[in-house]
Amino acid sequence: MCGIIGYAGSREPVGIVLEALSRLEYRGYDSSGVAYFGSDGKVSVARASGKLSRLSEALQGTTGIPDVAIGHIRWATHGAPTEENAHPHRSGPIVLVHNGIIENERALRRELVGQGYVFSSETDTEVLAHLILRAYREEGDLSQAVRKGLASVEGSYALAVLCEEAPGQLVAVRKGAPLILGEASGEYFVASDVPAFLKWTRRVMPLPPEVVATLSPEGLSLCRLSDGQPVPAVFEEVPWDPVQAEKGHYRHFMEKEIFEGPRAIMDTLEGRLGEENSRVFLPELVRLGPNPTEIVFVACGTSYHAALLGRLMIEALSPVPVRVEIASEFRYRPLRFRKGAWVVGISQSGETADTLGALEVARREGYLTVGVTNVGGSSITRETEAVLLTRAGPEIGVASTKAFIAQVTLVWLLALYLGRRESSEVRDSLGLLVRSPARLEGFLGAIVPAEIDRMSRQILEARFVIFIGRGVDYPLAIEGALKMKEITYRPADGYPGGELKHGPIALVEPGVLVVAPLVDSRLRPKETSNIREIEARGGTVLTIGPAGSGPEDLVPSFLLPETSGWDGVFFASAVLQLLAYRAAFLAGNDVDQPRNLAKSVTVE
Numbered sequence: 269m270c271g272i273i274g275y276a277g278s279r280e281p282v283g284i285v286l287e288a289l290s291r292l293e294y295r296g297y298d299s300s301g302v303a304y305f306g307s308d309g310k311v312s313v314a315r316a317s318g319k320l321s322r323l324s325e326a327l328q329g330t331t332g333i334p335d336v337a338i339g340h341i342r343w344a345t346h347g348a349p350t351e352e353n354a355h356p357h358r359s360g361p362i363v364l365v366h367n368g369i370i371e372n373e374r375a376l377r378r379e380l381v382g383q384g385y386v387f388s389s390e391t392d393t394e395v396l397a398h399l400i401l402r403a404y405r406e407e408g409d410l411s412q413a414v415r416k417g418l419a420s421v422e423g424s425y426a427l428a429v430l431c432e433e434a435p436g437q438l439v440a441v442r443k444g445a446p447l448i449l450g451e452a453s454g455e456y457f458v459a460s461d462v463p464a465f466l467k468w469t470r471r472v473m474p475l476p477p478e479v480v481a482t483l484s485p486e487g488l489s490l491c492r493l494s495d496g497q498p499v500p501a502v503f504e505e506v507p508w509d510p511v512q513a514e515k516g517h518y519r520h521f522m523e524k525e526i527f528e529g530p531r532a533i534m535d536t537l538e539g540r541l542g543e544e545n546s547r548v549f550l551p552e553l554v555r556l557g558p559n560p561t562e563i564v565f566v567a568c569g570t571s572y573h574a575a576l577l578g579r580l581m582i583e584a585l586s587p588v589p590v591r592v593e594i595a596s597e598f599r600y601r602p603l604r605f606r607k608g609a610w611v612v613g614i615s616q617s618g619e620t621a622d623t624l625g626a627l628e629v630a631r632r633e634g635y636l637t638v639g640v641t642n643v644g645g646s647s648i649t650r651e652t653e654a655v656l657l658t659r660a661g662p663e664i665g666v667a668s669t670k671a672f673i674a675q676v677t678l679v680w681l682l683a684l685y686l687g688r689r690e691s692s693e694v695r696d697s698l699g700l701l702v703r704s705p706a707r708l709e710g711f712l713g714a715i716v717p718a719e720i721d722r723m724s725r726q727i728l729e730a731r732f733v734i735f736i737g738r739g740v741d742y743p744l745a746i747e748g749a750l751k752m753k754e755i756t757y758r759p760a761d762g763y764p765g766g767e768l769k770h771g772p773i774a775l776v777e778p779g780v781l782v783v784a785p786l787v788d789s790r791l792r793p794k795e796t797s798n799i800r801e802i803e804a805r806g807g808t809v810l811t812i813g814p815a816g817s818g819p820e821d822l823v824p825s826f827l828l829p830e831t832s833g834w835d836g837v838f839f840a841s842a843v844l845q846l847l848a849y850r851a852a853f854l855a856g857n858d859v860d861q862p863r864n865l866a867k868s869v870t871v872e
């Protein structure tokens with residue numbers, strides 16, 4: 269939800285800020301803006317509604333003086349996505365960008381209006397600009413003004429603030445929304461996410477919550493928001509390869525990221541398998557003590573679907589019972605899990621407000637919490653007792669693809685870790701997992717694009733698409749439907765195959781398309797019956813499975829390699845992702861930045 273960038277250094281800043289914003293575009297894309305110092309010593313603000321390209325065009329040839337600058341890309345919460353509501357917002361010399369939601373905005377706005385402050389936008393952010401100006405008039409120092417101005421603010425924020433009267437200073441602070449600092453020689457960055465400045469530096473430090481950072485071309489200082497006490501800055505090198513955050517020869521990030529699935533599996537396995545791949549090590553979990561009495565997954569969207577697969581895997585390989593909960597619903601029920609249960613939050617971004625909120629409640633109730641995330645240093649890593657990193661590298665496309673593959677890898681590893689090492693099932697399953705990256709690579713390399721396009725066109729022509737599946741095919745079906753909805757905007761839904769006859773089958777008639785992944789070999793006869801029922805009612809069925817998986821006289825519409833276990837999940841996921849990708853592309857949609865969505869959902 270919204271992306272922020274701040275720069276302090278000795279290079280022309282407008283180009284840097286615009287380029288950084290282009291790497292944050294996945295976080296929001298309904299308006300954007302920048303603020304920078306001009307040669308007259310004044311702060312210039314430029315804003316535009318719509319995609320970032322409109323701002324870039326408007327600013328072509330514009331330069332700022334080497335100093336500090338800020339930029340913002342917006343996903344609207346308060347107020348329409350107009351130029352007036354775009355950030356930066358200004359109050360006198362104070363200019364700022366904000367990500368988050370100010371909960372007591374109405375009360376603060378009333379108070380400020382009563383004191384003569386004039387509002388020119390509907391955003392909650394403008395309140396912050398006026399509060400900081402009021403404090404600046406009293407304190408005469410930007411960092412102190414930010415601390416004092418925020419004292420009465422309730423809600424979440426990540427802020428980057430400039431002051432026309434204090435050139436060479438950029439103040440940043442966060443509470444409940446992410447900000448990462450970056451350090452290069454003679455330059456400092458602050459951004460909502462690492463890819464924003466990965467091109468210039470890999471030395472990063474997640475800004476701790478309620479710590480105020482003052483960046484200048486000369487250096488960086490940190491202090492506590494509450495009492496101004498200094499805080500040390502400790503930077504670390506992130507392993508992310510800057511090339512991973514580029515599209516390379518691919519047309520879209522989503523396409524590139526689908527093809528990075530094998531590497532995501534491989535990197536997630538790295539260092540977690542014993543000698544000759546004989547066993548799974550997850551040393552991150554050792555500090556939690558004995559194995560859990562129960563696992564409770566909490567997650568949203570695609571991550572929730574990975575958790576559903578995790579349940580099947582853990583229950584198949586270990587005696588540990590598993591529940592899976594939608595994070596946004598978790599807080600509204602009493603938590604009555606077994607003593608010794610682990611509550612495991614899965615979140616690609618590590619910033620999803622619903623998942624973080626659920627984990628917070630679980631922790632408060634005395635459960636041990638584990639974070640499974642793709643982003644080291646994200647909020648989930650600070651708010652859980654143990655962290656398991658998936659290592660998919662930066663995922664830029666809003667539709668999650670390789671991150672899902674890495675999450676499935678991780679929950680599979682967790683199932684093996686909790687399973688009995690000496691059991692042949694565990695050994696065989698581990699062997700299958702270890703061979704998966706190479707097999708998936710080979711499979712992706714052999715896919716004939718025309719075959720995907722043929723099915724994608726059928727999807728676009730259908731009035732409604734129903735995804736069905738049983739066993740492991742059920743999470744795959746609902747993930748396939750989610751992918752289809754979010755980037756093609758076509759009506760699609762996913763159901764357990766057995767549920768069809770309890771209602772959704774009423775939708776089936778000519779013109780309705782059913783997509784059925786057929787990976788779960790145990791349940792094939794039952795899935796076959798569902799397919800027959802749909803065909804009998806005039807629906808068309810596309811099946812995705814290995815040879816022999818469909819009804820006897822049919823070859824699957826899309827043939828997967830032979831599978832003897834869960835590796836089929838990787839193959840089928842890749843096909844479902846490619847189908848959605850190509851359908852969205854053929855429909856002329858913006859694949860990487862689908863409407864109304866944002867990559868990390870930091871509001872509830």
Ligand code: AGP
Binds near residue numbers: 616623868869
């Ligand atoms: C996936 O394609 C979606 N963009 C979305 O459902 C996503 O998985 C969800 O918002 C959860 O995000 P997280 O994994 O970062 O917590």
